[in-house]
Amino acid sequence: MEVLLIAYTPDPERVCGAAAKVCVSSKSPREIWESTPKESLLRNLGAALSRGHESVVEHAYFTFAVSGVSRALTHQLVRHRIASYSQQSQRYVKLTRPGYVTPPTVKGDAEAERLYREAVESAFKAYKRLIELGVPVEDARYVLPNAAETSLIVSVNARELLHILELRLCLHAQWEIRMLASKMLQEAVKVAPEILANAGPPCKVRGRCPENDPGCPLYAQYVRDKPEGVGDKGET
Amino acid sequence: MEVLLIAYTPDPERVCGAAAKVCVSSKSPREIWESTPKESLLRNLGAALSRGHESVVEHAYFTFAVSGVSRALTHQLVRHRIASYSQQSQRYVKLTRPGYVTPPTVKGDAEAERLYREAVESAFKAYKRLIELGVPVEDARYVLPNAAETSLIVSVNARELLHILELRLCLHAQWEIRMLASKMLQEAVKVAPEILANAGPPCKVRGRCPENDPGCPLYAQYVRDKPEGVGDKGET
Amino acid sequence: MEVLLIAYTPDPERVCGAAAKVCVSSKSPREIWESTPKESLLRNLGAALSRGHESVVEHAYFTFAVSGVSRALTHQLVRHRIASYSQQSQRYVKLTRPGYVTPPTVKGDAEAERLYREAVESAFKAYKRLIELGVPVEDARYVLPNAAETSLIVSVNARELLHILELRLCLHAQWEIRMLASKMLQEAVKVAPEILANAGPPCKVRGRCPENDPGCPLYAQYVRDKPEGVGDKGET
Amino acid sequence: MEVLLIAYTPDPERVCGAAAKVCVSSKSPREIWESTPKESLLRNLGAALSRGHESVVEHAYFTFAVSGVSRALTHQLVRHRIASYSQQSQRYVKLTRPGYVTPPTVKGDAEAERLYREAVESAFKAYKRLIELGVPVEDARYVLPNAAETSLIVSVNARELLHILELRLCLHAQWEIRMLASKMLQEAVKVAPEILANAGPPCKVRGRCPENDPGCPLYAQYVRDKPEGVGDKGET
Numbered sequence: 001m002e003v004l005l006i007a008y009t010p011d012p013e014r015v016c017g018a019a020a021k022v023c024v025s026s027k028s029p030r031e032i033w034e035s036t037p038k039e040s041l042l043r044n045l046g047a048a049l050s051r052g053h054e055s056v057v058e059h060a061y062f063t064f065a066v067s068g069v070s071r072a073l074t075h076q077l078v079r080h081r082i083a084s085y086s087q088q089s090q091r092y093v094k095l096t097r098p099g100y101v102t103p104p105t106v107k108g109d110a111e112a113e114r115l116y117r118e119a120v121e122s123a124f125k126a127y128k129r130l131i132e133l134g135v136p137v138e139d140a141r142y143v144l145p146n147a148a149e150t151s152l153i154v155s156v157n158a159r160e161l162l163h164i165l166e167l168r169l170c171l172h173a174q175w176e177i178r179m180l181a182s183k184m185l186q187e188a189v190k191v192a193p194e195i196l197a198n199a200g201p202p203c204k205v206r207g208r209c210p211e212n213d214p215g216c217p218l219y220a221q222y223v224r225d226k227p228e229g230v231g232d233k234g235e236t
Numbered sequence: 237m238e239v240l241l242i243a244y245t246p247d248p249e250r251v252c253g254a255a256a257k258v259c260v261s262s263k264s265p266r267e268i269w270e271s272t273p274k275e276s277l278l279r280n281l282g283a284a285l286s287r288g289h290e291s292v293v294e295h296a297y298f299t300f301a302v303s304g305v306s307r308a309l310t311h312q313l314v315r316h317r318i319a320s321y322s323q324q325s326q327r328y329v330k331l332t333r334p335g336y337v338t339p340p341t342v343k344g345d346a347e348a349e350r351l352y353r354e355a356v357e358s359a360f361k362a363y364k365r366l367i368e369l370g371v372p373v374e375d376a377r378y379v380l381p382n383a384a385e386t387s388l389i390v391s392v393n394a395r396e397l398l399h400i401l402e403l404r405l406c407l408h409a410q411w412e413i414r415m416l417a418s419k420m421l422q423e424a425v426k427v428a429p430e431i432l433a434n435a436g437p438p439c440k441v442r443g444r445c446p447e448n449d450p451g452c453p454l455y456a457q458y459v460r461d462k463p464e465g466v467g468d469k470g471e472t
Numbered sequence: 473m474e475v476l477l478i479a480y481t482p483d484p485e486r487v488c489g490a491a492a493k494v495c496v497s498s499k500s501p502r503e504i505w506e507s508t509p510k511e512s513l514l515r516n517l518g519a520a521l522s523r524g525h526e527s528v529v530e531h532a533y534f535t536f537a538v539s540g541v542s543r544a545l546t547h548q549l550v551r552h553r554i555a556s557y558s559q560q561s562q563r564y565v566k567l568t569r570p571g572y573v574t575p576p577t578v579k580g581d582a583e584a585e586r587l588y589r590e591a592v593e594s595a596f597k598a599y600k601r602l603i604e605l606g607v608p609v610e611d612a613r614y615v616l617p618n619a620a621e622t623s624l625i626v627s628v629n630a631r632e633l634l635h636i637l638e639l640r641l642c643l644h645a646q647w648e649i650r651m652l653a654s655k656m657l658q659e660a661v662k663v664a665p666e667i668l669a670n671a672g673p674p675c676k677v678r679g680r681c682p683e684n685d686p687g688c689p690l691y692a693q694y695v696r697d698k699p700e701g702v703g704d705k706g707e708t
Numbered sequence: 709m710e711v712l713l714i715a716y717t718p719d720p721e722r723v724c725g726a727a728a729k730v731c732v733s734s735k736s737p738r739e740i741w742e743s744t745p746k747e748s749l750l751r752n753l754g755a756a757l758s759r760g761h762e763s764v765v766e767h768a769y770f771t772f773a774v775s776g777v778s779r780a781l782t783h784q785l786v787r788h789r790i791a792s793y794s795q796q797s798q799r800y801v802k803l804t805r806p807g808y809v810t811p812p813t814v815k816g817d818a819e820a821e822r823l824y825r826e827a828v829e830s831a832f833k834a835y836k837r838l839i840e841l842g843v844p845v846e847d848a849r850y851v852l853p854n855a856a857e858t859s860l861i862v863s864v865n866a867r868e869l870l871h872i873l874e875l876r877l878c879l880h881a882q883w884e885i886r887m888l889a890s891k892m893l894q895e896a897v898k899v900a901p902e903i904l905a906n907a908g909p910p911c912k913v914r915g916r917c918p919e920n921d922p923g924c925p926l927y928a929q930y931v932r933d934k935p936e937g938v939g940d941k942g943e944t
Contacts, residue, residue: 002736002738004737004738004741006723006726006737006741007717007718007719007723007767008717009715009716009717009769009771010715010718011715012715015714015715015771015861018714018773018861019794019861020794022773022794022795022796022859022860022861023794023795023796023797023800024796024797024800024801025796025801026796026801026802026803026804026805028710028775028776028859029712029714029773029774029775029859029860029861030710030712030773030775032773033712033714033773051682051683051684052674052682055792055793055794056794058792058863059715059771059792059794059861059863061717061769061863063717063723063767065726065730065737065738065740065741066737067736067737067738068736070378071311071382072326072377072378074311075307075310075311075314078311078314078315079314079321081317081318082317084763084766084767084865085315085763086727086728086730086731086763086764086767087730087731088730088731088732088733088734089731089732090308090382091410092731092732093732093733093734094734095734096734097734101378102378103371103375103378105371105372105375106366106371106375106378109369109370109371111369112366112369112370112371115362115365115366115369116362116366116378116379118362119358119359119362119379120378120379122355122358123355123359123379123381126351126352126354126355129351130342130348130351130352133345133347133348133351134345134348135339135341135342135345135348136341138410139339139341139342139411141308141382142306142308142336142337142338142339142342142352142356142381142382142383143352143355143356143359143381143382143383144381144382145359145378145379145380145381145382146307146326146377146378146379146380146381146382147378147379151730151736151737152730152737153723153726153727153730153737153767155766155767155769155865157792157863174327174374175375202524206678210523210524211523212523238500238502240501240502240505242487242490242501242505243481243482243483243487243531244481245479245480245481245533245535246479246482247479248479251478251479251535251625254478254537254625255558255625256558258537258558258559258560258623258624258625259558259559259560259561259564260560260561260564260565261560261565262560262565262566262567262568262569264474264539264540264623265476265478265537265538265539265623265624265625266474266476266537266539268537269476269478269537287918287919287920288910288918291556291557291558292558294556294627295479295535295556295558295625295627297481297533297627299481299487299531301490301494301501301502301504301505302501303500303501303502304500320527320530320531320629321527322491322492322494322495322527322528322531323494323495324494324495324496324497324498325495325496328495328496329496329497329498330498331498332498333498387494387500387501388494388501389487389490389491389494389501389531391530391531391533391629393556393627438760442914446759446760447759448759542850543783543854544798544849544850546783547779547782547783547786550783550786550787551786551793553789553790554789557787562780562854563882573850574850575843575847575850577843577844577847578838578843578847578850581841581842581843583841584838584841584842584843587834587837587838587841588834588838588850588851590834591830591831591834591851592850592851594827594830595827595831595851595853598823598824598826598827601823602814602820602823602824605817605819605820605823606817606820607811607813607814607817607820608813610882611811611813611814611883613780613854614778614780614809614810614811614814614824614828614853614854614855615824615827615828615831615853615854615855616853616854617831617850617851617852617853617854618779618798618849618850618851618852618853618854619850619851646799646846647847
């Protein structure tokens with residue numbers, strides 16, 4: 001899996017801070033944008049976020065190029081509706097290189113791994129053979145497995161990214177999309193540290209566990225022994 | 237494939253007609269709703285639609301129960317972001333009955349069909365075997381094919397339904413999602429005939445072919461020999 | 473202010489319960505829809521909501537007819553983007569009856585009330601006079617006050633309605649939109665009691681106060697002396 | 709009215725072109741992003757748009773700072789739901805400088821202008837006086853006119869911007885929002901000329917007039933004497 005941040009709003013936190021200030025200031029956006037020191041705008045941003053005024057971070061956008069992920073992952077990912085996706089089409093692109101993803105639980109067991117590899121590779125062979133028999137690519141791909149690699153470009157604003165991270169960094173999330181969420185965060189936090197520094201699953205962000213799972217290692221850390229400050233933020 | 241309309245806004249066209257009238261009337265919504273004859277509201281609806289004022293049909297909702305479709309289809313379907321989906325989870329549900337979809341192009345060729353059946357069924361066998369080896373259901377399903385059957389409940393308003401139908405009833409759309417679109421229309425048109433009577437691909441609705449394909453049978457019918465009235469409607 | 477629930481998904485909680493069950497069951501939606509007792513579906517609904525799986529209530533829709541509210545209110549209301557609005561147009565409708573809203577803080581002070589009434593009524597007079605002078609209705613309305621009455625039809629699904637209620641039932645919300653939220657809840661809870669019974673501001677729903685206002689009467693009730701069960705629900 | 713483009717996706721058309729190419733190429737997004745010449749990506753972009761594949765331009769974002777516009781305008785603007793807004797609050801900001809907008813039709817008539825000025829200025833006086841009497845700012849503002857100036861920061865992707873421009877550049881659109889649309893286009897076209905070069909009302913873009921108004925000057929130019937190429941593009 002590879003996740004590349006190929007574009008983002010320049011100086012995203014200054015933009016969001018200016019947006020936060022516009023809401024509560026009698027100054028014009030131009031004055032705010034051109035004459036307010038960045039540190040001051042960051043304080044506006046922090047104040048807005050601490051009161052649950054999350055819409056101000058919608059002005060920060062991130063565009064990720066993602067490859068080496070499975071169709072199992074992307075079918076989940078595209079369920080996040082407040083984002084834009086351009087994905088490699090299995091209708092128009094004939095997959096000549098049979099790339100696929102193998103789950104860690106399969107890798108950990110020699111027999112399972114052999115079985116898995118055979119199953120996936122024979123699916124790719126059937127795909128190739130069906131095309132040779134004249135079946136259109138878009139129909140031959142019905143035999144391809146969920147494991148088949150795909151790639152896409154996804155754009156998302158910081159508010160929705162925070163929401164995605166909250167759902168997908170939870171240890172109950174599916175392992176592959178959790179890995180994607182983790183890599184997205186790793187990239188985005190470099191350019192928007194204030195907005196994303198505290199991103200994480202509900203336990204970390206709100207001191208709560210929607211799964212209500214005391215057996216989870218994060219439960220102990222964030223819910224049972226709730227550290228000072230966790231979950232004190234606004235959250236609407 | 238089965239498509240069942242399990243719920244919809246009662247008297248949807250009266251609701252949308254009332255919404256259209258509220259925009260341009262000095263009467264209160266209550267007066268409009270309680271005292272305007274339905275035929276009159278339908279005229280308001282028609283007038284709004286003919287001027288491209290499509291938002292008024294957002295007040296009509298349809299909830300479909302869909303089963304016997306492939307994951308190839310649903311991965312496309314859920315790309316329509318202005319709709320709500322509740323889909324059978326391959327993470328939580330162990331598929332014990334190996335249902336799958338076979339494309340018509342495969343069915344039409346004995347060798348292709350045999351190859352296809354073997355490929356898909358051996359994938360389901362590998363899935364079963366991986367689970368027996370202790371691989372979690374959510375990881376075993378990586379070997380399942382796009383062809384695997386799934387089911388879902390989808391809710392969509394009439395404006396977005398018209399948009400989906402425009403994209404998916406085109407003869408260039410993928411066959412399975414075109415079949416779904418056709419069945420959704422068949423169900424919904426019974427309860428919202430005014431809104432949906434003219435639903436169809438861009439050629440039928442607008443007299444244009446975005447694919448610019450003169451070889452398509454609908455091209456001749458709707459674009460070359462454009463019938464009176466086709467494409468005269470507002471379309472923003 | 474008048475709020476009328478003019479349409480909604482029939483048996484909304486059965487629909488949402490079926491949606492919840494489809495996600496985790498190997499049965500087809502038709503089997504679930506036709507053969508599962510309602511109480512059983514309600515248990516599925518409850519289980520989904522308690523784990524923060526809120527998307528299942530997107531299948532329940534409500535359409536409200538709202539009148540006698542100010543443009544100050546509607547400018548806020550239409551900021552909720554996951555909803556559909558059809559509002560009386562000040563461009564196309566000439567307001568002949570000068571209806572307007574008066575805030576309670578103004579009503580409570582005789583001098584303020586007189587000043588307010590004069591200001592608003594002279595604005596309506598200027599509006600009328602400008603039209604007589606040949607100014608188009610859509611431009612004459614620039615003199616009309618925020619207080620001017622408007623009416624609209626709004627449709628919203630239960631998930632977004634819960635979100636709107638959370639923001640707008642807070643005692644820090646603006647009084648008029650809080651009143652609207654309260655009336656919407658009053659109407660909707662009659663037909664979807666399971667979904668809406670616990671609707672309320674963040675303090676009631678989550679045991680938290682994004683405004684961090686210990687002076688608020690609800691703070692004492694829900695945050696300081698958090699009752700058993702408050703805020704224990706999933707909340708992503 | 710002032711419209712400032714304060715942020716946008718760097719090299720937006722290269723990003724959108726790469727997104728277009730990812731859909732139909734067997735190369736990875738990284739290869740596409742790092743090794744494809746920009747002219748080649750622009751050809752992918754052009755091909756996608758000509759087939760009505762508009763989602764690829766969702767990856768280009770624009771953030772505008774807007775000031776000196778009326779609340780009449782912003783109440784319309786925020787109806788565009790696929791965008792992000794941060795607007796000066798009339799609840800939290802006390803308007804000490806009574807800025808307001810005057811429509812051209814009013815400016816063109818001395819008596820109307822005098823009447824308008826008096827009406828608006830006396831509204832601001834009443835606002836000030838109400839606050840002195842102890843009425844909260846958020847309630848005093850009920851007397852403020854639609855004409856009252858406001859400012860905001862708005863972010864929108866190129867697909868929705870094209871949609872907004874189509875609706876709001878029409879000569880039937882309200883004059884002030886048409887002026888805003890025109891200024892947004894003027895700013896954005898500098899940085900995304902390929903995407904926005906042909907932006908315009910439906911007559912210009914599609915060769916159609918949803919208002920069906922042969923009396924409009926653009927009707928003659930774009931609908932009656934439809935120039936070569938107009939309306940030939942895909943349009944779903």
